[in-house]
Amino acid sequence: QKEVEQDPGPLSVPEGAIVSLNCTYSNSAFQYFMWYRQYSRKGPELLMYTYSSGNKEDGRFTAQVDKSSKYISLFIRDSQPSDSATYLCAMSAFDTPLVFGKGTRLSVIA
Amino acid sequence: DGGITQSPKYLFRKEGQNVTLSCEQNLNHDAMYWYRQDPGQGLRLIYYSQIVNDFQKGDIAEGYSVSREKKESFPLTVTSAQKNPTAFYLCASNHNGLLYGYTFGSGTRLTVV
Numbered sequence: 001q002k003e004v005e006q007d008p009g010p011l012s013v014p015e016g017a018i019v020s021l022n023c024t025y026s027n028s029a030f031q032y033f034m035w036y037r038q039y040s041r042k043g044p045e046l047l048m049y050t051y052s053s054g055n056k057e058d059g060r061f062t063a064q065v066d067k068s069s070k071y072i073s074l075f076i077r078d079s080q081p082s083d084s085a086t087y088l089c090a091m092s093a094f095d096t097p098l099v100f101g102k103g104t105r106l107s108v109i110a
Numbered sequence: 111d112g113g114i115t116q117s118p119k120y121l122f123r124k125e126g127q128n129v130t131l132s133c134e135q136n137l138n139h140d141a142m143y144w145y146r147q148d149p150g151q152g153l154r155l156i157y158y159s160q161i162v163n164d165f166q167k168g169d170i171a172e173g174y175s176v177s178r179e180k181k182e183s184f185p186l187t188v189t190s191a192q193k194n195p196t197a198f199y200l201c202a203s204n205h206n207g208l209l210y211g212y213t214f215g216s217g218t219r220l221t222v223v
Contacts, residue, residue: 098143
């Protein structure tokens with residue numbers, strides 16, 4: 001079993017839809033959870049950062065962490081064509097390198 | 111502006127050649143990382159360094175080498191021992207402790223010809 005599992009998609013939604021992206025993990029020592037957005041042939045950029053459990057909201061984006069279920073989510077409200085990208089979950093234990101999911105490719109259709 | 115610069119953007123390597131990918135940061139970050147990205151594989155860790163003159167192997171270090179002689183620089187050499195080097199290579203940095211996540215460079219696409 002890989003440490004981090006993420007459905008690679010692709011996921012296609014109409015503009016304005018609510019998007020839900022998810023990852024599961026197996027390492028109970030993970031306590032830092034992040035979501036990165038990557039446009040084609042570019043480096044990933046940090047979208048959301050959460051320490052331990054709970055929710056975090058930033059504009060149209062909400063990140064949720066459920067450590068009891070080893071499950072994290074990213075919700076995108078009112079999705080836009082500019083949100084079309086690959087979304088990577090990433091996580092780590094204290095002072096260890098980030099472990100990434102495979103990424104989910106999202107297309108938002110106008 | 112502070113950031114990470116990777117060069118070159120595209121690199122072509124002949125069979126049996128060593129090539130070196132450059133990564134420079136002016137963020138005063140302590141730690142630097144090299145990841146490899148293949149289609150459908152996500153990012154896999156090659157090497158990382160948390161302080162100058164020290165580095166650790168990641169999950170797929172075979173066929174690669176690094177050095178960390180200066181805080182701002184972390185070059186990656188892809189040796190001829192790496193059997194399948196064609197990939198997108200990403201360099202990242204952060205302050206030790208992971209308080210703010212990683213900052214990534216724009217990547218180098220390496221192709222074997």
